[in-house]
Amino acid sequence: MTVLTINERAFIDKMKESEELARHGFSLLLKRPDFLRFFEPLRDAGLFAPERNPGPEPAPEQGYVRIPYWSALDYLVEIAKQAGTTNDLALANQVMEIVRTVSQWRETDGQPRQNYQTARRFTEILGHLPRSVRDESRLHSKSLSWACRGQ
Amino acid sequence: MPPKSSSARSRGVHGFEAARASHFTRLALSCCTAQSPLRCVGGWLIDAQVSTAECGDLKVVSPVETSDYISRYAAYNRSSNDPQTENPVLTFLSFLFQHRTVLFIGYGLEELEILEYVLTKGPRGTGEVRHYILQGYFSHQETLLRNMDAYYRNECGIELVPFRRDEKDWEQLLDVIEAFADGMPASNPLVQQEMQDMENLLP
Numbered sequence: 001m002t003v004l005t006i007n008e009r010a011f012i013d014k015m016k017e018s019e020e021l022a023r024h025g026f027s028l029l030l031k032r033p034d035f036l037r038f039f040e041p042l043r044d045a046g047l048f049a050p051e052r053n054p055g056p057e058p059a060p061e062q063g064y065v066r067i068p069y070w071s072a073l074d075y076l077v078e079i080a081k082q083a084g085t086t087n088d089l090a091l092a093n094q095v096m097e098i099v100r101t102v103s104q105w106r107e108t109d110g111q112p113r114q115n116y117q118t119a120r121r122f123t124e125i126l127g128h129l130p131r132s133v134r135d136e137s138r139l140h141s142k143s144l145s146w147a148c149r150g151q
Numbered sequence: 152m153p154p155k156s157s158s159a160r161s162r163g164v165h166g167f168e169a170a171r172a173s174h175f176t177r178l179a180l181s182c183c184t185a186q187s188p189l190r191c192v193g194g195w196l197i198d199a200q201v202s203t204a205e206c207g208d209l210k211v212v213s214p215v216e217t218s219d220y221i222s223r224y225a226a227y228n229r230s231s232n233d234p235q236t237e238n239p240v241l242t243f244l245s246f247l248f249q250h251r252t253v254l255f256i257g258y259g260l261e262e263l264e265i266l267e268y269v270l271t272k273g274p275r276g277t278g279e280v281r282h283y284i285l286q287g288y289f290s291h292q293e294t295l296l297r298n299m300d301a302y303y304r305n306e307c308g309i310e311l312v313p314f315r316r317d318e319k320d321w322e323q324l325l326d327v328i329e330a331f332a333d334g335m336p337a338s339n340p341l342v343q344q345e346m347q348d349m350e351n352l353l354p
Contacts, residue, residue, distance in 0.1 A: 003234040003235065004234055005233075005234045006237065007351065008234070008352070010246075011349055011352040014348065014352070018343055021349065025349055028350065113231075
């Protein structure tokens, strides 16, 4: 279990306050060489929770929607790259679990949350993870189908 | 003088009670009013046995002795970034004094060495961050006031904000606090400030 300093924990608490601050936090973390150290604390803080993956929002133009970009995705892609490069199966499985959880999450009407940007980045993540993790994954094909189709 | 509103009176009473409370309670109150990351580093408060709720109620905790300060403010690991060895009190105080404007209320002459220890051995504020200390004096203590002003400014890097006790003694503090509360109403920090805080937390 990763132990953070008081200030580092305060930093993550700030990220939990709003999507805007979360985006800023992920951006700052990715500039650090030790960004990997924050992965577990961020996950434990719920910053990769499926509810945080944004759905479509009404656009300023009537009849249109906009699809916000989930700020956690860039960080997860970098973690997946790291897991693939170092063949870190434990880390890869943790990333895979996040992908699985978010993909299988359903709205109250039973529909998956529609975000093509999340789907696109998830396919990228899968490409970075070690093959053995992908092969062993019990990710249901239906769960990922919407992701692979890119909506 | 305009009539006092009940809320203003309440704020004033809080300030007055704070001046009589223990060291930690006073510091905690100062932290609360300075919009510090108190909640973020709540571990320090838990260590000090002063919860946020207690801070709000100004509940007085057990008296804190000099030895308690020394152990908590010990400088041997002041700069440690290792979560295993860091001193959470110093981490909190470092952030507080570097990035927040702090108003000390209720520090008396008998506690000067504590204040000096905290401020002279700790990090100074940078940029627009400044620290102030609110203290009451009688008119005949003007020489003392000047000396203390120089002392606080030169030795502790903080600015003395004096008020006269001639007419109402310590009760005057209530009016001072009320005037401050009216002039500096509490507000939520701007997003830009929050982002700057994050950058300061993770240099």
